[in-house]
Amino acid sequence: MSKLAIHGGRPVREKPFPTYNTIGDEEKRAVMEVLDSGVLSQFLGTWSPDFFGGPRVQALERAWEAHFGIKHAVSVNSATSGLYAAVGAAGVGPGDEVVVSPYTMSASATAPLVYGAIPVFADIDPDTFCITAETIRRRITARTKAIIVVDIFGHPADMDPIMALAAEHGLTVIEDAAQAPGATYKGRPAGTLAHIGVFSLNYHKTIHCGEGGVAVTNDPRLADRLQLIRNHAEAVVANKGTADIVNLVGFNYRMTEIEAAIATEQLKNLARLVEPRQAAAAYYDGRLRGLPGLSVPHVAPNVTHGYYVYTMKYDASLSGVPRQRFADAVVAEGVPVSSGYVEPLYLQPLYKQRIALGRDGFPFTLSGHDNEVDYRRGLCPVAERMHFEEVVITSLVHAGLSAADLCDVANAIEKVVENRGELGTGL
Numbered sequence: 001m002s003k004l005a006i007h008g009g010r011p012v013r014e015k016p017f018p019t020y021n022t023i024g025d026e027e028k029r030a031v032m033e034v035l036d037s038g039v040l041s042q043f044l045g046t047w048s049p050d051f052f053g054g055p056r057v058q059a060l061e062r063a064w065e066a067h068f069g070i071k072h073a074v075s076v077n078s079a080t081s082g083l084y085a086a087v088g089a090a091g092v093g094p095g096d097e098v099v100v101s102p103y104t105m106s107a108s109a110t111a112p113l114v115y116g117a118i119p120v121f122a123d124i125d126p127d128t129f130c131i132t133a134e135t136i137r138r139r140i141t142a143r144t145k146a147i148i149v150v151d152i153f154g155h156p157a158d159m160d161p162i163m164a165l166a167a168e169h170g171l172t173v174i175e176d177a178a179q180a181p182g183a184t185y186k187g188r189p190a191g192t193l194a195h196i197g198v199f200s201l202n203y204h205k206t207i208h209c210g211e212g213g214v215a216v217t218n219d220p221r222l223a224d225r226l227q228l229i230r231n232h233a234e235a236v237v238a239n240k241g242t243a244d245i246v247n248l249v250g251f252n253y254r255m256t257e258i259e260a261a262i263a264t265e266q267l268k269n270l271a272r273l274v275e276p277r278q279a280a281a282a283y284y285d286g287r288l289r290g291l292p293g294l295s296v297p298h299v300a301p302n303v304t305h306g307y308y309v310y311t312m313k314y315d316a317s318l319s320g321v322p323r324q325r326f327a328d329a330v331v332a333e334g335v336p337v338s339s340g341y342v343e344p345l346y347l348q349p350l351y352k353q354r355i356a357l358g359r360d361g362f363p364f365t366l367s368g369h370d371n372e373v374d375y376r377r378g379l380c381p382v383a384e385r386m387h388f389e390e391v392v393i394t395s396l397v398h399a400g401l402s403a404a405d406l407c408d409v410a411n412a413i414e415k416v417v418e419n420r421g422e423l424g425t426g427l
């Protein structure tokens with residue numbers, strides 16, 4: 001009889017894994033205090049003390065600045081809002097180009113579009129999955145204004161060479177650290193490595209408050225612009241005396257007092273929530289390293305990984321089994337894994353059809369290259385190979401998993417690799 005569950009054998013794991021829940025008494029107490037105060041948000045979209053939000057929002061921002069050693073933290077209602085505000089604050093405008101990663105959540109690349117700018121995709125490094133100074137350099141043109149670098153899966157990008165390249169060309173660098181709170185690069189916290197950094201506080205992230213985000217910068221001018229864009233800039237600039245109103249059409253990106261109160265409690269726990277991820281990854285590394293066809297996550301020597309997820313690479317030519325078949329067999333053992341992450345973003349209808357704002361191809365028609373910024377398949381071969389052929393991900397690294405849970409994950413993967421002969425080659 002077959003050993004593998006996909007063929008009717010007994011699965012390694014028969015009960016579900018614990019769900020991710022890091023909300024404790026402190027968060028509950030903090031929320032009740034907000035509710036008791038009766039003030040769930042204190043923002044006013046006018047130039048007044050309440051332009052900066054209520055006490056919890058401001059307390060979160062001060063705590064964030066202290067924790068990450070950065071001068072200015074501006075809370076927002078999502079990392080998406082934070083990225084949009086960051087591109088606006090950088091002064092990016094219609095027809096400008098912004099170099100972005102294709103291997104990320106879609107908002108990292110849509111942020112330029114909101115300002116009529118054109119995302120230009122650079123390829124990723126096959127080990128860190130991040131864009132690099134070399135791949136970015138190949139995409140820089142006279143129209144490039146900014147770069148959005150993503151610390152994908154919790155591994156910080158190699159930022160020093162990127163910042164040097166940006167300085168050479170006068171570009172603003174935005175670090176999307178949505179997945180990387182608690183990671184470090186050369187001893188510095190991820191999220192603080194560029195001109196503006198953006199964190200996410202949505203449910204899936206290492207610390208969360210429902211929906212939320214924080215943008216950070218050491219530049220007071222950028223901080224001022226982030227605050228204006230967050231909160232109805234156009235209604236504020238006259239009384240505030242802001243002379244440069246470029247991109248200061250404001251939004252409502254404001255975080256509520258409830259979310260800020262939860263996020264403040266979560267921030268206190270950041271180290272305690274990252275460490276289990278790192279411990280889980282170290283355990284998986286020890287169990288899975290060397291299995292035929294599987295590579296454990298690469299960690300650059302100067303980096304601590306935040307392990308938003310645990311990203312393995314699969315080589316079907318070594319294992320003899322197609323990746324999807326392998327992943328299906330692991331899932332049948334009761335351990336959720338996914339093959340690939342997101343399709344390289346330029347393959348989305350938005351880019352393939354070049355329909356973003358309105359029907360007539362704006363802003364792609366502003367491109368200086370005959371409306372031909374390249375979004376064809378084959379544009380970023382490494383990202384495509386990672387997504388379509390190599391990457392296998394498990395999110396089972398989060399706090400709250402027991403040693404037995406982690407053991408089941410490793411056992412399931414090991415079992416499938418050892419019995420892969422049962423799966424046929426199909427190659």
Ligand SMILES: Cc1ncc(COP(=O)(O)O)c(C=O)c1O
Pocket residue numbers: 077078079080081104105107108150152176178179199200201202212213
């Ligand atoms: C890399 C990255 N950037 C941006 C975002 C957007 O975050 P939010 O949901 O807070 O808007 C996410 C969320 O998944 C993400 O993973």
